[in-house]
Amino acid sequence: MKLDHVLLATDFSSPAQRAEEYACFFAARKHARLTVISVLEFAAGMDPAYPVNHQYLTERMQEASVLLTEAKQRIANRGISASTRIETGPPSEAIVAAALTEAVDFIVLGTSGRSGLAHVLLGSTAERVISRAPCPVLAVRSTGGTEMALKRILVPIDFFDCSLDAAEYAAQMANESGSAIRLLHVMEPVSYGLDFTLGDATDLARVRERRLRQLEELATALVAAGISTTSVIRGGIPRNAILEESRQWSSDLIVMGTHGRRGISHLLNGSVAEAVLRQADCPILAIRSPKFHPDHRRLIPVSVRQSLSR
Known part of the structure; x- marks a missing residue:
């Protein structure tokens, strides 16, 4: 895996503080560069020069600068050198743009795990980043109190290319x-045929x-x-089965492939990775665009992958 540059996106909330711990954990293990970004949410089309908007941005900029300086010091205390940047605009767009500009290999961010009406109306920055990011995204929902470990990794497999990328x-x-x-495959419930009969048990x-x-x-x-x-x-239902297996096995991380659906396809079909993200007790590493060193040795041989791929 290629992990030379980590991007930590923070809003300084409790989940973001836990995400900071994970970003430092991975950066230290791989001796990677760490960039910390804070995004001042600002709707597209609004005039930043308008007096009220200008005052709002100035105050938020000052506040973010202080908090980023504190974060940089905390990170330095761990023996890790970090750079910081502040952006304005829709958070998910700014984070993805920064990931492209900085050519990062790994994004870490916290998520509140919203559900219900607030989720429908406001969406989730983590989910939007996952659907568009040019590299793997680690979404951290937990707020601390658990050991920082990487002993048990759960990998859901549906045998499509994205899940095999995640497995690698x-x-x-x-x-x-x-x-x-632990590899997990979920067989979804049997559906009724056009004649309202169940599928053949032998099949x-x-x-x-x-x-x-x-x-x-x-x-x-x-x-x-x-x-x-x-x-x-x-x-069972994939998201429910994954969550149950993760809890029973006490996984430290769930690594999932994602198709990164957007638009009407996303609204109709959703994303299992995003559904799991909202309720998982451990961090979710979503793999849409895996990063590997050019000379990396595949641990899953090409011949095996070809025989498994749908």
């Missing part, structure tokens, strides 16, 4: 940290057996690479 990224992390991986058993073989093949490849790996199949 998780394998690289586990290989460097000595973490254990369902055959599908389950095929998925078991595929999971075992992937697990075997990871074990051969020296990674402690187990696998499990659950039935």
